[in-house]
Structure formats: structure tokens, C-alpha cells
């Protein structure tokens with residue numbers, strides 16, 4: 001392993017810009033999680049003793065989160081999603097090369113100026129999720145899934161992906177190409193501004209899809225979940241359940257609100273159970289003790305090696 005030989009994004013933006021972007025992204029991402037934490041209580045074991053009302057104030061988070069969703073829901077169109085995927089797959093895109101641990105450190109470095117009383121760093125959130133999964137005796141593939149599930153946020157800093165802003169990185173996700181379900185957060189106030197809501201095909205319940213076509217065939221709004229899913233799908237030995245946890249972890253209208261059942265195939269029902277089992281570890285592990293990165297690193301390095309045998313991933 002020779003990190004100096006790794007090719008990274010050729011024109012990284014200035015450090016000051018990325019730090020500020022990282023901090024802003026982290027703050028917004030935390031506010032979105034706070035809103036979901038408070039909205040969706042859960043009966044998982046590890047967090048049973050926690051007072052979920054103590055998570056950061058819903059009202060404050062709500063104003064910022066509302067403004068965010070207004071923009072996200074107006075701009076996540078079929079056309080945008082096709083363009084984002086074309087940029088991701090483009091043969092002309094120099095793909096950054098990083099190991100999983102390097103990706104964790106890179107993401108962490110981008111947000112390390114966070115105000116200490118607001119939130120933990122990304123690496124701590126990832127380790128807390130993984131450790132909560134480990135404490136509950138869940139399998140090793142699920143622990144490593146907890147460890148990596150938010151690494152897609154690095155997309156904001158890989159210029160060639162053409163990420164537009166926070167609205168195409170974080171936030172709850174939903175299908176594009178068919179009618180926006182009213183169970184999507186704030187749907188009633190926000191989707192009128194999306195041109196697809198007036199498209200004769202995209203505005204129907206099935207849209208461009210067939211009944212029961214399976215979520216593998218459905219285009220979900222582009223963001224860190226979808227990006228990481230496409231990165232790890234062919235570059236890891238993770239099982240389908242892990243890939244579902246990564247791809248659908250922000251798909252709240254589906255995994256918590258019961259929407260989009262008409263697009264599911266039989267396999268998706270098993271995936272739904274997996275995603276629902278994962279969700280509390282993402283939402284409710286944030287108030288756990290701050291993990292020691294150095295102490296935990298050897299354990300997780302071994303797990304990473306097991307599920308990412310080629311070690312260096314193309315991002």
C-alpha cells in the first residue's frame with residue numbers, strides 16, 4: 001500500500017472552501033438526522049434507555065431542513081438524475097482511488113472544524129453506528145456496513161461528479177420518474193416546483209416503471225446513498241442486504257412510511273427488513289460515548305480487508 005501512488009481528484013478545491021463546505025454539509029446532515037430521529041422513534045434494544053427528546057431541537061432543525069427540502073424537491077428531476085449518473089459513469093472521469101479507511105479520514109478531515117458542542121465528526125458517527133451494531137451482536141458484514149454507510153458524502157468534494165450542492169448529497173431520498181408520494185417529508189409544500197410533477201408520464205403512480213418491477217430497476221434521487229451503492233456494489237463482497245442498507249438508508253418514505261409498495265418485487269421485502277433493522281443504528285447511536293478511533297482501527301481494518309479484498313476502491 002502506497003498512498004502517494006494513489007491518484008486522486010486532479011484539481012481539488014482549496015482547503016478553506018472544502019472545510020467550509022464540509023462543515024456546512026455536516027451541520028445540515030445532522031439537522032436532517034435530528035428531524036428524522038424525533039419523527040421516528042424506535043424500539044431497538046441498544047438505545048432503549050435514551051431520551052430521544054434530548055436530540056437537538058426539532059424546531060430549529062426544522063426551519064433549515066424545510067428550506068433544504070424545498071430546494072431538493074424542486075431540483076431532483078429525471079433529467080438531473082440521468083445527467084448525474086452519466087457523469088458518475090463517464091469514462092472520461094478520473095476516478096479518485098482511496099481505501100475505505102482513507103475515505104473515512106478524508107471525509108473526517110473535511111469537517112474537522114466543526115464546533116465541538118454541535119456534533120461529532122463523520123468518522124465518529126461511522127464508528128458509533130458500527131459499534132452499536134457490534135454491541136448488539138449483529139454480523140460482521142452489518143458492522144462494516146455501519147462503518148461505511150455515509151462515505152458517499154465524499155461526492156461533494158470530487159469535482160468531476162459535478163455535484164451541485166447539498167440537495168444532491170444528503171436528505172431523504174425518493175424515486176424519480178413516477179408520482180412523488182405524499183408520504184415524502186414535506187411533499188405537499190415542495191413538489192409543485194418540480195417540473196416532473198406536471199409531466200404526463202412522470203406524474204402517474206407507475207410513471208416509467210412497471211408494477212412490481214423491483215427497486216433495483218427504480219431510479220432513486222441522486223445523493224450519497226445512491227453514489228456509495230454504485231461504488232461498492234461491484235467493489236466489495238458485501239451481501240445484498242448490506243447493499244440495500246447503503247442504498248436505501250435515507251429512503252424514509254419507503255422504509256418508514258410504507259410508500260412505493262407497488263414497485264417492489266419479492267426480494268425487496270427481505271431488503272426492507274434489513275434496512276429497517278439498520279435504521280436505528282444510524283439515527284440513534286449519536287449520543288453514545290465518543291469512540292476511540294485509534295483503539296478501534298485494528299478491528300475495523302480487518303473487517304474492511306475481508307469485505308474489500310482489492311483494498312483500493314475507485315470512487
Ligand SMILES: [Fe+2]
Nearest residue numbers: 149150249250
Ligand atoms: Fe446517510
Ligand SMILES: [Fe+2]
Nearest residue numbers: 125149150282
Ligand atoms: Fe448516517
